[in-house]
């Protein structure tokens with residue numbers, strides 16, 4: 153072993169990662185990172201999961217991070233290895249997921265020469281990382297790695313990239329432990345008490361309140377979720393969650409209205425529309441949620457709790473903002489509330505709830521059942537019923553299946569639901585599930601998938617088999633890019649331009665080819681058996697469920713429409729009113 | 741309160757950043773990536789010991805956009821301080837321009853006379869040209885250049901705006 157102050161760069165890197173609590177690295181080797189892989193060969197404190205494509209390494213690290221609350225870690229080579237991470241990094245940036253991605257780089261003397269496998273990855277990823285670094289001196293390496301982890305996990309989390317030229321990892325230098333590194337980056341976590349007092353004033357006066365919960369509460373951690381739950385139960389307010397916020401509040405609690413937004417529930421969207429006070433905790437007024445902004449919650453005062461000042465007044469102007477960490481602010485909010493012994497207007501609240509119960513009784517997630525063809529919603533309901541006792545971790549791809557999963561699963565805890573919300577990356581779910589299973593080897597991990605999305609990263613089946621990660625891929629195979637087909641049916645006159653793939657692999661044989669288990673169900677009667685078998689096998693599974701190709705996902709707020717203009721189903725007359733694409737929700 | 745104030749305002753923003761590789765690219769990338777306007781941008785190191793640079797940006801946008809710009813700037817890791825000089829009390833701002841005028845005879849004499857009025861210095865001269873150095877607020881520099889146009893204006897180089905708050909307070 154080399155002497156303490158004469159470690160080489162690769163040793164310094166691995167030591168820094170261990171000191172940062174890293175247990176698993178998702179990666180793929182290549183020339184520029186061979187010295188690092190060589191050092192990795194000589195140790196056993198860091199586990200390496202060898203993916204089949206670098207994009208998958210990043211999604212796997214995202215799944216790992218989201219299911220543990222820790223920072224995910226990625227290692228790839230220069231040039232193509234690095235550029236392959238761009239989609240994953242952008243995905244992590246949009247969804248505020250903490251990651252550190254280490255990329256190899258050509259030696260410093262060759263940078264700028266169009267050297268073999270050179271890519272200006274700090275330039276390329278500047279807009280899709282929270283921050284990035286190019287390390288030019290081995291003596292700055294340890295410090296930079298520690299700072300990268302600090303930046304990734306502090307404030308609003310996000311991906312950080314560290315680019316390491318080959319000569320830097322090969323030269324000798326000094327290691328610095330995390331305790332010796334002081335970062336200047338210190339985002340505000342405590343909320344302004346005066347603003348919190350004011351929030352309590354506003355809450356006390358509310359007659360038709362709603363709590364609108366986002367991914368920021370999950371980012372903040374389980375303590376924030378508990379405090380949020382305490383706050384909601386204490387006030388008795390209705391609580392709706394964004395796609396990213398599912399699990400922050402127990403989904404089966406009667407105070408929960410489920411998801412809001414484009415494919416949210418009737419009761420959540422109408423309560424948002426009719427509320428007189430909206431309390432936004434860690435959500436960012438995304439256009440999938442607001443619908444047409446000038447018709448968004450028109451009668452409401454709005455309170456916004458968020459750690460990132462740039463989220464405030466970005467899309468929607470609010471009446472009161474409290475900047476800081478959700479857990480800190482909720483704790484203070486509850487304290488002030490209790491100290492003041494606030495009395496709510498119980499009568500008004502009761503009337504508000506009876507209105508909401510009226511909307512809820514419409515049972516907006518109802519669907520026509522069939523005993524001939526598998527309805528996707530039915531398959532998901534059965535999956536939920538047959539697995540909930542195992543408290544499964546669910547990831548998804550992107551499309552109709554993702555929305556049905558969000559509607560029909562109820563999440564009682566945070567960190568059990570991993571989906572690509574902001575970027576909507578098809579191909580996210582399988583590698584993300586891989587990362588989740590790595591962190592929770594004994595848990596049931598299911599990727600709810602579509603047959604098109606699955607094919608974007610299906611090479612990772614090999615990774616699952618190699619590393620004995622028994623992920624279950626539950627494909628709702630409707631033979632279509634269903635979400636695209638739905639938009640074409642409803643908005644583009646039924647012209648199904650390139651949304652049908654005429655050829656799919658035989659997924660059961662495909663599973664076999666990888667050494668996984670393939671299962672298929674073609675009629676509703678086979679669904680339960682398939683699910684039970686899928687859970688029973690201790691190996692990766694591809695389950696191919698042939699579902700109704702023509703099913704559409706409802707409720708739906710059409711592009712350019714408001715919360716009170718939801719379409720509830722195919723028989724709904726408001727479907728005839730064409731949407732406008734001027735304002736929000738224009739993309740599939 | 742969903743009503744959006746639409747009036748377009750011009751703001752001068754001072755930004756204190758670490759003087760490290762890529763920091764200017766981050767700032768400029770933020771403006772181009774999010775579709776914000778840059779009317780002028782200047783940058784130079786102002787603190788050698790702490791390795792800090794100061795960027796002065798003149799930008800336009802609605803109130804909401806200008807607020808976004810400042811918050812987005814604050815989000816960048818190497819950014820330490822963002823100050824909106826336009827709303828935080830009085831400030832002074834200056835620009836320097838080098839203005840080349842190529843002409844002879846009466847036009848040449850007229851150019852010199854106007855330069856005198858604007859207190860512009862001649863910093864290079866040949867038989868058929870002058871280079872003037874003019875310093876002042878943006879509109880003064882604009883006016884000088886406009887007046888030089890019929891007199892043989894050949895080339896202009898401007899620094900862009902630098903600005904600082906009046907009074908004893910520092911950024």
Ligand SMILES: Cc1cc2nc3c(=O)[nH]c(=O)nc-3n(C[C@H](O)[C@H](O)[C@H](O)COP(=O)(O)OP(=O)(O)OC[C@H]3O[C@@H](n4cnc5c(N)ncnc54)[C@H](O)[C@@H]3O)c2cc1C
Pocket residue numbers: 246247248307308309365366367368369371372373393394395396397411412413414415416433434435436437438440441457458459460463476477478479550551554555572573574575576577635740
């Ligand atoms: C096909 C498809 C359909 C979709 N349909 C819907 C839909 O119907 N409904 C829906 O809701 N979404 C939908 N989405 C997702 C949508 O695009 C957005 O990703 C999502 O709405 C954003 O969730 P969020 O507001 O919770 O914000 P996030 O993206 O989770 O952002 C978190 C916010 O919390 C803040 N924050 C972070 N950490 C903290 C902390 N510690 N304390 C306080 N604040 C913090 C951040 O600054 C940020 O403002 C859909 C996506 C796809 C792909």
Ligand SMILES: Cc1ncc(C[n+]2csc(CCOP(=O)(O)OP(=O)(O)O)c2C)c(N)n1
Pocket residue numbers: 549550551552553554576577578579601602603604605606628630632633634635636740
């Ligand atoms: C990488 C990527 N490319 C394109 C899209 C646009 N898109 C959104 S949903 C979708 C179809 C998804 O089809 P499938 O995976 O079969 O799911 P389904 O909607 O049928 O449930 C497409 C193409 C996307 N979100 N991501």
Ligand SMILES: [Mg+2]
Pocket residue numbers: 551602603604628629630631632633634
């Ligand atoms: Mg499909």
